[in-house]
Amino acid sequence: MPPFSRLFATLGVVALMPLAAQTPNASAPPVAPVKEHREVRHGETVIDNYFWLREKTDPEVVRYLEAEDAYTEAQTRSLKPFQEALYTEMLSHIQQTDMGVPVRRGAYL
Numbered sequence: 001m002p003p004f005s006r007l008f009a010t011l012g013v014v015a016l017m018p019l020a021a022q023t024p025n026a027s028a029p030p031v032a033p034v035k036e037h038r039e040v041r042h043g044e045t046v047i048d049n050y051f052w053l054r055e056k057t058d059p060e061v062v063r064y065l066e067a068e069d070a071y072t073e074a075q076t077r078s079l080k081p082f083q084e085a086l087y088t089e090m091l092s093h094i095q096q097t098d099m100g101v102p103v104r105r106g107a108y109l
Contacts (some may be wrong), residue, residue, distance in 0.1 A: 027074070030067035 037051035102109050
């Protein structure tokens, strides 16, 4: 089989996966609370309702991000076998002995 043809065949399987295979009655995604933050930039007042999410050490931000992670995990659980198959397929096309990145030499990469 030519290189990447198995990869494209695998990707085709995903395109044909019905949306009904995903959990239709899953819980709603977490919604970040709106906390208005006003800032003046170049003479204009900018309102950023999600500025508080920048503080990664805030326990509330951590809880929210963990809730998002849990929701994503629950929604994509059915795709886990495909994810592993795709990863294995991609690894089969990579030389594991490469010690560096490709370097351009003239017109060649």
